[in-house]
Amino acid sequence: MMISIILTILFGASLLCALRAALGPTAPDRVVAIEALVALMIGVLVLLGAYYNASIYLDVALVYAFLAFLGTLAIAKYLEGQGVET
Template identity: 50%
Template sequence: MLNIIIYITLGFMFTGIFFSTLRFILGPTAADRTVALDTLTTIAMALLVLLSFVYNRFIYIDVALVYGVLGFIGVLVIARYLEGAL
């Protein structure tokens, strides 16, 4: 039962990643690409936590936390750059 639900959730997540990547490639302006990057960061965080549950490795949660912090800082820096303040 749990296996099936995990597979369905992973399918939904990968479809979401697919559409976000499409927007990342198509996006007409730099801001659109950054929005897609922000979404990808959040989805990847959730994916890492789910994978840590599937493989039963506690350490992957730390990886997700560090990835989220770095992605957040990266998006803020890109936003400052787009604003022209950097």
């Protein structure tokens, strides 16, 4: 019961972040909004893992966090306008 309330509130928060990602005037705005969305989704995944008592959700969350981190760094490097160095 508590968990479904929490998940509903987190869904609202994700909608707000998605709205900013859609509106955001510049590219870094969108990146920041999507970064927050990823953080919220990691929280949701771990919560679902606790709810269904399945630890496979945690592996998904860990890999998701790692790939999102690498993606953010790559986009930041690209936005600096110097091309991608080694």
